[in-house]
Amino acid sequence: MNNIVLIGMPGVGKSTIGVILAKILGYSFVDTDLVIQQKSGMLLKDIIENYGTEGFIRTENSVCSGIEANNSIIATGGSVVYGSEAMKHLKSIATVVYLEQDFAVIEKRLKDIKNRGVVLKDGQTLHDLYEERAPLYNRYADIVCSLSDTGIEKNAESVIKALEDKGVISG
Secondary structure (H helix, E strand, O other): OOEEEEEOOOOOOHHHHHHHHHHHHOOEEEEHHHHHHHHHOOOHHHHHHHHHHHHHHHHHHHHHHOOOOOOEEEEOOHHHHHOHHHHHHHHHHEEEEEEEOOHHHHHHHOOOOOOOOOOOOOOOOHHHHHHHHHHHHHHHOOEEEEOOOOOHHHHHHHHHHHHHHOOOOOO
């Protein structure tokens, strides 16, 4: 199974970069947020509203643990790293790439955090979330790709170069 999983903070561009990578590499594209919505019949923000952050994380862990794909770019939700079963499964079927981005860039991009279905605990700030998740992203990543703020195409090129450098894809 020749898959590539993208992990990272909300607003980093996992889905957007994922679609570009899929087109360039001739892979399929899977967005786990959309799979969760499809399987649950609910929007992410509604799952969080109805079942709380823990309920959402359980749902995400369950759905992502069962993803079957081949030659696919899999863009995950930012909170996927809270699910150890999901991450174990994803690492078994794919190379995991952490799209790392400076906090200031993420903060600038995430204006409407509530409607995005971002998993924030009560009283938790976006910066708290960033500090909490960064070590998890680093722990699960096979490749860490530091992104610039120079645009999606440049960032997609950076990911492709990182994958080539690690021998995941050939140039």
